[in-house]
Amino acid sequence: MIYKLETIKKGTKIHTNHLGIITRATALESIKQGRGLKKTLLVEVKGKEVGLFDEMGSIYVKNIVAVD
Numbered sequence: 001m002i003y004k005l006e007t008i009k010k011g012t013k014i015h016t017n018h019l020g021i022i023t024r025a026t027a028l029e030s031i032k033q034g035r036g037l038k039k040t041l042l043v044e045v046k047g048k049e050v051g052l053f054d055e056m057g058s059i060y061v062k063n064i065v066a067v068d
Helices: none
Strands: 013-016 023-027 040-045 055-060 064-067
Touching: 013 040
Parallel strands: none
Antiparallel strands: 013 023, 013 064, 023 040, 040 055
């Protein structure tokens, strides 16, 4: 499990690998839901760092590599 995963809230910087390469992203919502954690998270991905478009969308929490 990722260290500090339960501390993700709006504006938290994270690293994801859902584009096939590790990219930076910003969380647009909190990961907490009721008593547990969500399975998907709404993020804004900085794709232009690796030559792709910036995009917003939901990703699976299992694709989160690190939390800043």
